[in-house]
Amino acid sequence: MRVSALFFLTVTACICLTLARGTYDDCCMEYAKKMRPKMQKHVINYRWQVPDGGCNLLAVIFTTGKGRIRCSDPKEKWVTDLMRVVDQKKLKRRSKTVKVSGSFPRPTWAYRKCI
Numbered sequence: 479m480r481v482s483a484l485f486f487l488t489v490t491a492c493i494c495l496t497l498a499r500g501t502y503d504d505c506c507m508e509y510a511k512k513m514r515p516k517m518q519k520h521v522i523n524y525r526w527q528v529p530d531g532g533c534n535l536l537a538v539i540f541t542t543g544k545g546r547i548r549c550s551d552p553k554e555k556w557v558t559d560l561m562r563v564v565d566q567k568k569l570k571r572r573s574k575t576v577k578v579s580g581s582f583p584r585p586t587w588a589y590r591k592c593i
Contacts (some may be wrong), residue, residue, distance in 0.1 A: 505532055517546075518563075520542040520544070520568070521540045525539050526538060527539055536552060536553065537550045538551075
């Protein structure tokens with residue numbers, strides 16, 4: 479009886495700790511001081527973390543193409559520069575998509591009547 483009660487309490491404690499840890503998975507708890515230039519080239523997106531609920535740190539979270547994330551201080555100059563670069567990349571991608579989709583001429587067979 480004691481062994482099963484001890485086992486039950488241990489399992490319950492592990493589950494509670496796991497669930498409590500899960501609430502902080504999406505929050506930045508500290509800033510990355512720097513980001514290597516090689517990694518900066520692969521950043522494709524960023525988002526803001528605002529201090530509310532479990533997240534008590536204002537941060538910019540950068541995401542690379544492989545899904546890696548870096549939390550950074552929005553007051554740092556390199557962070558604002560990288561945000562600007564990411565925004566420019568997004569604009570270029572959007573303009574290329576629009577140009578490519580609108581630049582294809584209609585095929586000649588589309589103008590012929592079917593007899």
